[in-house]
Amino acid sequence: MIDIPYSTKTLKINIEDKNLKGILVSKAEDYKVNGSQEHIVNRALDNCIGSKSLEELVKDKNNMVIITSDHTRPVPSSITMPILLNRIRKINPNIDITILIATGFHRPTNREEMINKFGKNIVEKEKIINHISTDESSLVNVGVLPSGGQLLLNKLAVETELLIAEGFIEPHFFAGFSGGRKSILPGIASANTIMANHCSEFINNEYARTGVIDNNPIHKDMLYAAEKAKLAFILNVVIDADKNIINAFAGDSKLAHEAGCKFLMKLSSVKKIDADIVVSSNGGYPLDQNIYQAVKGMTAAEATCRKGGVIIMIAACNDGHGGESFYHTIVNSKGPKELLERILKVPRNKTIPDQWEIQILARILSNYTVIMVTDMCDANMIKDMHMEHAYNFEDALKRAYDIKGKDAEVVVIPNGVAVVVRND
Structure with a gap:
């Protein structure tokens, strides 16, 4: 069986x-780890890749936005989000925090799904907002993508003093891998920006495939979007078949993501x-x-x-x-x-x-x-x-x-x- x-x-x-x-089968399915999921996340946050620590980044800020994935993604936010919030408020208890759900082109996440994702305590106490890609009043133009499309992003993310994101890394069927820069594009981008990036020419490109980021035109656009959004810090996890965290990567949005992709590639590669x-x-x-x-x-x-x-x-x-x-x-x-x-x-x-x-x-x-x-x-x-x-x-x-x-x-x-x- x-x-x-x-x-x-x-x-x-x-x-x-x-x-x-x-x-x-991916070797991540039964990957053995030492320590709890919380320990893995905290270890990553204590050993940031290519950036200042989260604590240093939030120290003098008045406000910040934490981007998180929506209900279609198995990001273990009930574990990761409390850790992020506790670390942030330990250093800066008065900082104004907005949790922005990166819906991309999906429908908004409803309250029941939020509770399932974050836990009731966070849903009741934190400011959580769904990104709506078709709501032009909530968007601002920050440039032109390498592909030529206009880069319109959520105002809350662009105008905040500090922008960070949590997410998870898995193989992705045309972006190579999820996580990292995808929190921005498609996560908090306008519908038109997403469509420009996801054009038929790029989807048909031989490099727009699972596990490939080198020479991938879709990935290139996404990196540009993350840079223009000033995504300062990420916490990305890798999960097993039971949706449990087996590793975590924190720090610079590009370098920490690349480290996570490299780790996952070793586990997820299977021969045809x-x-x-x-x-x-x-x-x-x-x-x-x-x-x-x-x-x-x-x-x-x-x-x-x-x-x-x-x-x-x-x-x-x-x-x-x-x-x-x-x-x-x-x-x-x-x-x-x-x-x-x-x-x-x-x-x-x-x-x-x-x-x-x-x-x-x-x-x-x-x-x-x-x-x-x-x-x-x-x-x-x-x-x-x-x-x-x-x-x-x-x-x-x-x-x-x-x-x-x-x-x-x-x-x-x-x-x-x-x-x-x-x-x-």
Whole structure:
């Protein structure tokens, strides 16, 4: 039996030995650590990379903004945020602190989700604000991205005396890795800025792939945005399969992030195994709440599946499709290939909402059959989006064998967002 994260539980799947060619798992899944999660975070904050300590930075400030991730990211803020707040107020008890939720292009995080993320005490006592990327009154223009797009960012972050961010680092399907500079772009950027950065040309770039930041044009824009925003300090963590902290990196937004990416790359790299059928997931809650996010786990399967193969994607998608533009653009298209061809012709300054996710899903659907496994989502919605649906894994595997044959080779990626599939 193989355990696959699904929503807040685990599915146990079985594949016969004659078909199972390999299981691709990040070494972060069972990485052993010494000390508590709090100890790991405090150790990082005591050993900053490339910057002054947090305490030195806050010492003479009247106000500051702490950027944090939204409800779609498993950042353990119930651990990290209290540590940050305690350290800050120990040195500067009167400082005015605003916690800014980096929603990017997502919907606002609601109160229940905030409590789940931070804990009730912080939600009731702290000033927490959602970034709204379409609210022009809350944005300010701070320059022009290397890609040519206007860089509009949240005023609160730009105008504060000190800007820091917390987050986590995981492989990212077109930015290389999450964390660091992503707190700014897309985190607190305008919708138009995000769309310029996520243009079809960049998404199609060979370097805009999982685990790649060198020569990645999307990463280059993000670094520029972090510099212009004067992001002074980050605390980024790396987590295991149980969402527990296994390492932390604090300090300069570029250097600390690079150190975290280097650490994670050693753990998350797995060697490609060619297969006819690849089973993947989005690592369970909170990343498997919708189809939009589930595309990430599909890209791991895409990297090791033979063209014309079958990708079985196990994701709850209990929150539906995850984006109106994402859903309707796909549903109203003639098919994935036609849609992909059309998107690739869209200029940088004409990017539409969710185009990047549409583009990547269309790329995958043009080359593979995708079977979504969920009993928490509307089956017709999935079918309308040019995918197949199964209520359970057994039915999905049977359908995959019908397509590729009973002797088809199968690879399983229990957590598709946790691995970097290498060709070498």
